[in-house]
Amino acid sequence: MKVLILHQHFNTPQKGGALRSYYLAKALVDQGIQTIVITGNNEAQQRVEHVDGIEVHYLPIAYLNKFGFYKRSGSFLKYIFQSVNTASKFKDIDVCYAISVPLTIGLAALWIRQRLGIRYIFEVGDLWPDAPIQVGVIKNYFFKQFLYSLERIIYQQAASVVALSPMIKAAIEKKTPGKRVHLLPNMADTDFYHPEEKDVQLEEKYSVKGKFVVSYMGAVGFANGLDYYLECARNSQKAALPIHFFLCGDGAMANRLRESAKRIQLNNFTFIPFTNRAGIRELMNITDASFICYKALPILETGSPNKYFDGLAAGKLIVTNFGGWIKEEIEQRGCGFFTDPKHPTDFTKKIQPYLTDSALLKQSQQKSRALAEEKYSREKLSIAFADIIRSEKRS
Template identity: 55%
Template sequence: MKVLLLHQHYKSPSNGGAIRSFYLMRALVENGITPVVITTHNEKQYKKSFEEGVEIHFLPIAYDNKFAFAARIISFIKFTWSASRLSGKVGRFDFCYAISVPLTVGIAAMWIKRIYKTPFIFEVGDLWPEAPIQMGVINNTLLQKTLYALEKRIYRSAHSIVALSPSIQADIQQKVPDKKISLITNMADCEFYYPQEKPQSINEENIDPTKFTIAYIGAIGIANGLDYFLECANTSRKANLPLQFIVMGEGAERARLTKAAEKLQLKNLLFIEFGNRDKVRHVLSYTDACFICYKNLSVLQTGSPNKYFDALAAGKLVLTNFGGWIKSEIETERCGLALDAHHPSDLVNKIAPFLNDIGLLKQYQRNARALAEKKYARSTLSKQFAGVFSPRTS
């Protein structure tokens, strides 16, 4: 069996960032399925490479988390067009596996289905167009209706759908009740990330291991609403709590937030340049708790952020500022705390028991690791993914 993957943001472990699709393709190889990837890179020429049994085609289409929304849309459209054209040149396939975001990748998948009679499976990690609409990025009523219609058409055209969270699965099920929708969340890499003893000395990034450290590691975009995180640092400073805050990542909001932190004189907050997984693991070794932060919008509660699963695997206390399925899970499993979305000062009271009782902190951290192992281990979810490619029926 051969599978074509369409994923604009495909990354390998050496690149840093989200590498879910890398592990998915490796799972296919391990199950005797031949994958071919069409993706992009920020270089000026097309490139073809082979990595761990996977053939990868890189289209020269620029993309950056710092791009404005219009620039991102242009990049998405270019990928849709170029991937559609290239697909017929790289072989014939039993399935096409299309990963959104962007939603427009579904157009390429439908085109491949129509021209080459190749059924496609559509993976949904974020609800589009609902997310940009709730964020106020798409305000034109006609455009909203057009995008909602496109979303539903893609779902109906798909052979099946893979949802990355229970909330996304439920949302799509309401729109296409008769469609098969598999739930395969992001994965906890329990072999790479694991609980570590804190280092004894300050590292090159000036992280002090003697302080209770709360880290945000990931994209620094508008949707992440990291002003909330800065205010957590500010209220903690005013309360004289021995907390150290870290922001590690890149994105459109980094420069503004850095200036905001300087204006607030947040000596208890460090900005660290993003790096590959080895650097992330190193920073996590200094970390007591990981923070997952989003703007207070209902659609942003439905996602499946990689940082959540990395935190679980590393055995960290999980802190969030939103509701939804993750809030329910961390409270049920006693591995994290959900803060009031409107009041960052809520951290001061809720973190106090963990500062005063190291045993309580260690218990929550053990619970986090246990959850990663029993529910989100990469080996388990990879097998589930390979099973999605049942014999063609359409």
């Protein structure tokens, strides 16, 4: 069997960033399925690499988190044309697996289906165009209607759809009644991340010995609403709480957040540049609580952020400032808490029991790890993904 994966933002463990598409491709390779990935990179030339048995075609298409709307759109359009052209070189592809975002990946999958006769499965990690519309990036009425029409066509023409969260699955089933929709959440790499005692040398390296550490690790974009995270740090500083905050990542809002932190004179806050997976594991070692942050928009409550699953795997207290299925899950499982996005002082109130009761903190952290192993382990979900791919070949 031969599978083609389309994902413009494919990352490897050595590079860092979100690794879902790597995990999926590796799952197929481990099951003896030949796997080809077409992705983009910021280099000037097209190249091919073999990564852990995966044949990866890197297209010369620049993309950075700090790109504005029009520059991002140009990058997305380039990927459509170049990925389809590259796909036409392969023979005997059984299934194409197209990973959004953006929604335009679906155009490439549609074109491959029509031009090459290859059926496709469409993966939905964020509901497009709902997300950019609610965030306010897309405002033109006619463009909105065009994107909604495109969304319906992509779902209808897909052999099936994969949703990353229960809320996304329900939304797709409502938009496209009768369509087969699989639920396959992000994976917790329980082999790479482990609950562990804090390394004294790392505590000294980051100057946090004796501190309770809260970390945000991920994209630093407009939708992440990290002004709230800074406000949590400011209120903790005012309350003289023994907490240190880390923000590790990069994106369009990074410089503005640095300026804000300097202006309000935070001395309990550290920025760490984007790093690879080994760097994240190092930061995880000294972290007590993993913070998952978004702007207060309903559409952002449907997502399945990688940082949530990394925090679970590493056995961390989970803190969120948004509603939806993750809020419900951490509250039901006792592995974290919700802090009101309208009131940063809510964080300082709710975190205090964990500062004074180490047994309570340990209990919540253990529940995080148990949830990762039980429901989201990479091993279990890899098998489920391979089964989805095989089922589409048979159908």
